[in-house]
Amino acid sequence: MERPAWAPRSIDISVPSVSRIYDYYLGGSHNFEVDREAARKAMEFMPGLPKIMQANRAFMRRAVSFAVDEGITQFLDIGSGIPTFGSVHEVAQAACGDAHVVYVDHDPVAVAHSEAVLAGNEGAGVVAADFRKPQEILASPEVQRLIDLNRPVALLLVAILHFVEDADDPYTAVAELRDALAPGSLLLLTHASYEGIPLPAERAEGAVDVYKDIRNPLIMRSREEIARFFEGYDMVEPGLVAMPHWRPDTAPEDEDPYAFSGFAGVGRTA
Secondary structure: OOOOOOOOOOOOOOOOOHHHHHHHHOOOOOOOHHHHHHHHHHHHHOOOHHHHHHHHHHHHHHHHHHHHHOOOOEEEEEOOOOOOOOOHHHHHHHHOOOOEEEEEEOOHHHHHHHHHHHOOOOOEEEEEOOOOOHHHHHHOHHHHHHOOOOOOOEEEEEOOHHHOOHHHOHHHHHHHHHHHOOOOOEEEEEEOOOOOOOOOHHHHHHHHHHHHHOOOOOOOOOHHHHHHHHOOEEEOOOOOEOHHHOOOOOOHHHOOHHHHOOEEEEEEEO
């Protein structure tokens, strides 16, 4: 298999990656045949997977615009993946020229591509780090340079927590991040769930098994379990809802049924 120029030498391009599969679903070009193969296998069980990813991105853009309207100009996007069209820095900096954005990911392809996309952008940076180690993220030079933790920050955990198993205690990591943020900060979150998927759970499990097979288990949590991530936050209206129902800019009934899979919400620290 030929290694494209953008793929760092250190990565094994024979193993599928969650962020490259996501890139493929969004119509991006930073994925390999091994990623496309895994994506197509998952889509045999859940053909609407690309619609779910698009709904995630659309929510993220609306929520970032909401944050800017609320006067927030600092964004920390953990599990940011490969920046495709309409990423956080594009939305935030279009709305507010001096917005600062830090992307965090542990996938070397996502980090390398983010660095390339952000070259020359003084208000944005990328950190190679793992969500499960919040202190390393907060202490990183890019966060120190671009984010003032004494002022409100929008923390994005979009489509990442469902890749963190309970054994890795995602609730504690989210609470550590919350405790580091100034009052008035926002948590922007989406999470996969069997609730809302227009398929029987047994069939959706086939897609979940594909992720298990590539050693990136997809943890489907209930609405109640997802709501626990917002402990210590006041929910912004309309609360924790299916993605198309969160402050929509088009009629939710026009959305593909798959767009309603899983939940999205925004919380504010007191």
